[in-house]
Amino acid sequence: MYSPExxxxxxxxxxxxxxxYFLICSGFSLVFxxxxxxxxxxGSLIMWGAYLGVFFTRALSSFSGALILTAVxxxxxxxxxxxxxxxxxxxxxxxxxxxxxxxxxxxDEVVKLIWGPGVIPVEKPEFxxxxxxxxxxxxxxxRLFILATGAIVCVSIYxxxxxxxxxxIIRAGIENKEMVRALGVxxxxxxxxxxxxxxxxxxxxxxxxxGFSGLSPEMGFGQLINILxxxxxxxxxxxxxxxxxxxxxxxxxxxxxxxxxxxxxIGIFIVMFVxxxxxxxxxxxxx
Amino acid sequence: MxxxxxxxxxxxxxxxxxxxxxxxxxxxxxxIAMQIFIWxxxxxxxxxxxxxxxxxxxxxAMFFGAGAYLTALLMLKAGFNFWATIPVVxxxxxxxxxxxxxxxxRFSDIYFTLITLALxxxxxxxxxxxxKFTGGDDGLHGLPAILPGxxxxxxxxxTLLLLIYFFAKRLIGSPxxxxxxxxxxxxxxxxxxxxxxxxxxxxxxxxxxVMAGLAGSMNAAVLRSVFPGFMSAHSxxxxxxxxxIGGMGSLLGPVLGAGLVTVSQQYLSSYFDSWLLIFGVSFxxxxxxxxxxxxxxxxxxxxxxxxxxxxxxxx
Numbered sequence: 001m002y003s004p005e006x007x008x009x010x011x012x013x014x015x016x017x018x019x020x021y022f023l024i025c026s027g028f029s030l031v032f033x034x035x036x037x038x039x040x041x042x043g044s045l046i047m048w049g050a051y052l053g054v055f056f057t058r059a060l061s062s063f064s065g066a067l068i069l070t071a072v073x074x075x076x077x078x079x080x081x082x083x084x085x086x087x088x089x090x091x092x093x094x095x096x097x098x099x100x101x102x103x104x105x106x107x108d109e110v111v112k113l114i115w116g117p118g119v120i121p122v123e124k125p126e127f128x129x130x131x132x133x134x135x136x137x138x139x140x141x142x143r144l145f146i147l148a149t150g151a152i153v154c155v156s157i158y159x160x161x162x163x164x165x166x167x168x169i170i171r172a173g174i175e176n177k178e179m180v181r182a183l184g185v186x187x188x189x190x191x192x193x194x195x196x197x198x199x200x201x202x203x204x205x206x207x208x209x210x211g212f213s214g215l216s217p218e219m220g221f222g223q224l225i226n227i228l229x230x231x232x233x234x235x236x237x238x239x240x241x242x243x244x245x246x247x248x249x250x251x252x253x254x255x256x257x258x259x260x261x262x263x264x265x266i267g268i269f270i271v272m273f274v275x276x277x278x279x280x281x282x283x284x285x286x287x
Numbered sequence: 288m289x290x291x292x293x294x295x296x297x298x299x300x301x302x303x304x305x306x307x308x309x310x311x312x313x314x315x316x317x318x319i320a321m322q323i324f325i326w327x328x329x330x331x332x333x334x335x336x337x338x339x340x341x342x343x344x345x346x347x348a349m350f351f352g353a354g355a356y357l358t359a360l361l362m363l364k365a366g367f368n369f370w371a372t373i374p375v376v377x378x379x380x381x382x383x384x385x386x387x388x389x390x391x392x393r394f395s396d397i398y399f400t401l402i403t404l405a406l407x408x409x410x411x412x413x414x415x416x417x418x419k420f421t422g423g424d425d426g427l428h429g430l431p432a433i434l435p436g437x438x439x440x441x442x443x444x445x446t447l448l449l450l451i452y453f454f455a456k457r458l459i460g461s462p463x464x465x466x467x468x469x470x471x472x473x474x475x476x477x478x479x480x481x482x483x484x485x486x487x488x489x490x491x492x493x494x495x496x497v498m499a500g501l502a503g504s505m506n507a508a509v510l511r512s513v514f515p516g517f518m519s520a521h522s523x524x525x526x527x528x529x530x531x532i533g534g535m536g537s538l539l540g541p542v543l544g545a546g547l548v549t550v551s552q553q554y555l556s557s558y559f560d561s562w563l564l565i566f567g568v569s570f571x572x573x574x575x576x577x578x579x580x581x582x583x584x585x586x587x588x589x590x591x592x593x594x595x596x597x598x599x600x601x602x
Contacts, residue, residue: 038397088575097343097400098531098574105524105567113561221520225408228401236397265416269409273390276402280394 009137010258011251016143018250019150022243023208024223025230026153027078027201029242032231034173034194036093037086040100042202043224044107049074049206050215051115054122063125071203078199082192104220112217120215128211142211149208153201154243161239170194174237229268233275235285244283305445309438317441323542323549324448325506330529330541331455332498337527338535339459340491341471342392343400345523346407349387350380350496352518354503356414359427359513364420369433369508376500384496388489404520411518426514433508440509447505448542451498455538458494467491528566532573534580543582 028042039045049070056066081103089095124142131138161167169190172180181187213219230249234241252271257264275283292299309317333347354376361367361375391402414421421427434440458464466487469477478484507513516522525548533544548566555562573580 038400085571085575093397094337094341094343095574095578098527099571101345101527102531102567102570102574105528105563105570109561109564109567113564117560225405229405232398232401232405236401262416266409266412269405269412272402272405276390 005135005137008135009139010254012134012139013143014251014254015247016146016150016250017254018247020146020205020208020212021226021230021246021250023146023150023153023201023205025227025234025242025246026157026239027198027205028227029231029234029237029239030157030201031078031195031198033237033239034170035082035086035191036237037096038100039198040097040224041081041103041107042198042227043222044104044111044220045074045077045199045202046206046209046223047111047215047217047220048077048107049203050210050219051111051206052203053207053210054120054215057125063127067204067207070207071200074203074206075196075200078202079192079196081199082195086195087188087191104224108217108220111220115215115217117217122210122214124211146208146212149204153204157201157239166190166193226268229272231282233272233282235282238282238284241282241284306442309441314437317437319549319553321441321444321509323546324444325502325509326525326529326549327542327545328448328451328505329499329502330526330533330545331451331538332495332502333526334530334535334538334541335455335458335467335491335495335498337530338537338540339464339471340467340488341474342396342488342492344403344492345400345520345527346387346403346405346410347495347499347526348518348520348522349407349410350383350499351503351506351522351526352410352414352513352515353380353383354500354505355507355513355517356421356427356503357500358504358507359430360420362430363427369504372504373501376504377497380496380500381493383500384493385489387496388492392485392488392492404523407518407520407523411515411520414518415515421515424515426512426516428512430507430511432511444505444509447501451501452538452542455498459538463487463490528570530580531570532566532580534582536579537582537586540580540582543585544580547581 024046027045028039031037031039031042052073053066053070056069057063060066060069081100085099085103086096089099128141128145131140132144133139159167161171169180169185169187173185173187173190177187209219209223226249230245231242233249234243234245249268249271252267253264256267263270279285305320308320312320329347329351332350333344336342336344336347357376357379358369358372361372362369367375387403387406390406391399394402415423417423434443459467466477466482469482470484470487474484503517506517529544529548530541531544532547533542534540551562551566555565559565577583
């Protein structure tokens with residue numbers, strides 16, 4: 001039989017995968033929650049975050065500096081996409097879907113143009129290369145870094161939403177946009193800002209993901225599938241649901257990957273079917 | 288008769304050209320033409336969903352791939368004749384459409400979009416992983432030729448496209464088609480009038496799935512091999528590009544789009560690796576500025592005077 005230490009190690013690994021999923025989904029979920037726009041290009045934004053992150057880490061030779069710069073640039077990209085493209089199509093869900101879908105082509109092809117179509121392995125920064133021993137089982141430092149980043153992002157989003165005036169407006173906007181507008185808030189500016197935040201979070205997620213799994217021009221679409229499954233399982237528009245679903249999916253993937261490696265790739269779909277057949281609107285979905 | 292000729296001279300001329308094509312063109316051009324016909328048929332099936340009913344599936348390639356793999360597997364492993372696989376493809380694709388619809392259409396349209404994308408990837412993984420059956424990455428090869436010459440197969444694919452086109456045209460003109468457009472325009476109102484929205488969506492999903500499946504099995508028969516790529520998101524991306532660029536909400540638009548995308552895929556890709564970038568940009572521009580696609584420009588010029596049946600539902 002397997003020892004309890006092994007299970008603990010497996011659980012910690014699963015938790016770090018879940019945190020990574022949470023980082024990947026957080027921007028998407030935030031944008032959908034307020035704007036009701038499914039940003040299919042979010043996976044590609046994450047991929048841009050990963051590529052830029054590696055590029056800046058090499059150019060700046062400063063890990064934290066590169067992280068912030070990447071996140072800010074992807075955030076600006078998010079603002080630009082909202083301001084010039086999505087804004088034109090409010091009220092037309094079908095075309096918003098198609099628009100963000102079309103952006104995938106552009107973003108992915110430009111990555112291929114600049115960095116080539118091949119896979120690029122990424123070396124983790126020196127101070128994150130080793131591993132720590134937890135109850136006699138090794139746990140890599142990079143996974144610890146993912147856990148820490150995920151926790152920081154989670155807490156800061158919580159604080160932002162619950163403790164600031166902007167968060168108040170966002171939460172009110174999720175409930176009823178027209179009423180917020182009627183009360184004299186320029187909600188269009190808030191939309192743009194939230195898109196920027198979504199991009200920022202995508203940049204952070206991409207940066208972390210790039211160091212974790214390397215770079216490839218297909219990673220954007222792959223992450224998009226993960227995002228969609230997680231968001232559907234958690235319940236569309238529910239931020240807590242996204243977090244919980246990300247952890248569940250991380251757990252199921254890691255444990256399946258260990259005990260039934262054949263099923264690891266389709267594990268997330270199985271979880272999705274099970275959840276949807278029990279509760280069609282997702283774990284935390286309303287309606 | 289003369290009036291008919293006058294109205295449809297362009298279509299008839301195109302048809303005559305396509306019929307005579309094998310007599311004066313190279314084999315390479317015929318292969319491309321067949322790809323256009325097959326993808327055109329696939330794109331029409333997609334347009335029934337997105338253009339006429341207003342529901343966006345991001346996993347439509349699963350029907351295309353299912354048709355292709357069913358035909359290939361039945362011919363190779365069970366010794367079926369190509370024509371004998373067609374009824375199986377129709378039944379299985381209709382059932383698959385029903386199942387996918389029941390799984391997804393109970394929710395809002397957004398759920399439908401998300402879950403079809405996930406389902407498409409899921410079916411791709413299954414095909415890709417089931418190495419023993421499907422040959423995994425390599426696909427299946429060496430399907431027996433279904434007709435004794437390239438030219439015959441060319442006419443067969445042309446017939447398939449025409450059949451699917453006229454079937455779809457008939458469907459759109461029928462009360463069912465009008466109801467579908469009503470769902471697109473205002474689902475809530477249609478529901479209040481008393482239409483069973485779910486049933487109608489299931490029906491159109493089944494029809495569209497069968498059409499896509501037929502296009503897929505034809506593709507398998509033409510190429511005499513199948514690849515997991517038929518089922519992958521790439522096929523879905525292609526068919527979306529074709530439908531949107533050509534023009535959704537019309538039946539000629541998707542065929543035009545299929546032609547444009549296939550031809551550029553063949554010719555542009557040899558000069559410029561990132562030909563998809565051009566299509567990405569034009570896709571976004573069309574979504575923003577020309578929501579009815581390229582065909583709407585043509586119809587504004589050519590068909591201004593008449594109210595042809597093709598554009599009747601073109602609201």
